[in-house]
Amino acid sequence: xxxxxxxxxxxxxxxxxxxxxxxxxxxxxxxxxxxxxxxxxxxxxxxxxxxxxxxxxxxxxxxxxxxxxxxxxxxxxxxxxxxxxxxxxxxxxxxxxxxxxxxxxxxxxxxxxxxxxxxxxxxxxxxxxxxxxxxxxxxxxxxxxxxxxxxxxxxxxxxxxxxxxxxxxxxxxxxxxxxxxxxxxxxxxxxxxxxxxxxxxxxxxxxxxxxxxxxxxxxxxxxxxxxxxxxxxxxxxxxxxxxxxxxxxxxxxxxxxxxxxxxxxxxxxxxxxxxxxxxxxxxxxxxxxxxxxxxxxxxxxxxxxxxxxxxxxxxxxxxxxxxxxxxxxxxxxxxxxxxxxxxxxxxxxxxxxxxxxxxxxxxx
Numbered sequence: 001x002x003x004x005x006x007x008x009x010x011x012x013x014x015x016x017x018x019x020x021x022x023x024x025x026x027x028x029x030x031x032x033x034x035x036x037x038x039x040x041x042x043x044x045x046x047x048x049x050x051x052x053x054x055x056x057x058x059x060x061x062x063x064x065x066x067x068x069x070x071x072x073x074x075x076x077x078x079x080x081x082x083x084x085x086x087x088x089x090x091x092x093x094x095x096x097x098x099x100x101x102x103x104x105x106x107x108x109x110x111x112x113x114x115x116x117x118x119x120x121x122x123x124x125x126x127x128x129x130x131x132x133x134x135x136x137x138x139x140x141x142x143x144x145x146x147x148x149x150x151x152x153x154x155x156x157x158x159x160x161x162x163x164x165x166x167x168x169x170x171x172x173x174x175x176x177x178x179x180x181x182x183x184x185x186x187x188x189x190x191x192x193x194x195x196x197x198x199x200x201x202x203x204x205x206x207x208x209x210x211x212x213x214x215x216x217x218x219x220x221x222x223x224x225x226x227x228x229x230x231x232x233x234x235x236x237x238x239x240x241x242x243x244x245x246x247x248x249x250x251x252x253x254x255x256x257x258x259x260x261x262x263x264x265x266x267x268x269x270x271x272x273x274x275x276x277x278x279x280x281x282x283x284x285x286x287x288x289x290x291x292x293x294x295x296x297x298x299x300x301x302x303x304x305x306x307x308x309x310x311x312x313x314x315x316x317x318x319x320x321x322x323x324x325x326x327x328x329x330x331x332x333x334x335x336x337x338x339x340x341x342x343x344x345x346x347x348x349x350x351x352x353x354x355x356x357x358x359x360x361x362x363x364x
Contacts, residue, residue, distance in 0.1 A: 018042050024190045027194055073097060101176065161184070
């Protein structure tokens with residue numbers, strides 16, 4: 001379990017320093033503690049609460065197997081983000097944000113494939129058949145692609161979430177994610193608008209120490225989510241082995257059970273309704289393209305907590321639930337959710353993944 005981050009640690013890292021008061025965004029007022037020497041001071045108790053909330057949601061997304069794309073192109077953040085994020089094997093953008101990175105993902109993937117094609121040329125020897133000038137041009141193209149897109153080479157589909165350092169600088173990334181209903185997590189300073197993101201962590205997004213301490217906490221939560229997923233997979237294998245062992249023992253036990261059957265049937269009839277209620281656990285709805293942690297919570301609170309329930313639900317009713325739950329969820333388009341939920345309920349995960357890869361943001 002990740003160690004809980006303390007207010008004292010954040011204070012020492014300078015997370016509480018905001019921008020000049022004249023540059024503030026009024027929507028950040030709930031997160032500002034005071035003003036001193038013309039500079040706003042962020043309330044670190046609220047930072048801790050928001051950071052824990054964000055970490056919990058990121059852990060859930062990571063454990064579902066979805067990728068989280070980290071975006072930080074400012075000078076102070078790029079090296080820190082690249083170092084921390086590469087340790088948890090997540091994609092990141094630390095150079096210029098490629099326009100259409102999310103909304104035109106198919107084209108970006110073509111550029112990544114071109115990079116892989118050049119690598120294949122070098123392996124099979126066709127690269128050496130080119131002239132000196134052509135080899136130089138191909139090498140330059142490969143270096144340029146690697147610089148801008150090398151860190152997202154393993155991202156074969158749209159990410160499950162975005163984590164952004166400085167939403168003012170990365171406003172294009174924010175707009176693209178909003179358009180595709182991708183949940184946004186961000187370090188938000190006093191000059192930014194927290195309404196643009198789903199999980200805002202009020203903090204100083206200019207100081208290296210501040211960025212480092214927040215990124216350390218976030219990547220630790222992601223690592224926990226990945227570890228949880230790994231243990232679940234191993235647990236699934238153990239269950240299959242246990243089932244196989246049980247099927248071998250079953251014939252012996254059936255003979256013993258046949259004698260005690262009449263008595264047990266009466267008890268079973270009473271116990272079945274109670275067991276069904278206990279077994280009806282909510283599914284992880286964030287595996288559906290377009291559903292973030294907040295949307296999943298809102299649906300579960302209104303009795304739509306499983307894939308089967310979502311598959312039977314009417315898209316208009318789902319839209320009403322989201323609009324009533326929060327104004328930040330009102331822009332979501334649930335038209336394709338029942339269709340995706342039907343595939344998930346039937347266990348057609350490969351078919352669902354293929355559908356999600358071909359459709360942008362869960363909108364056909």
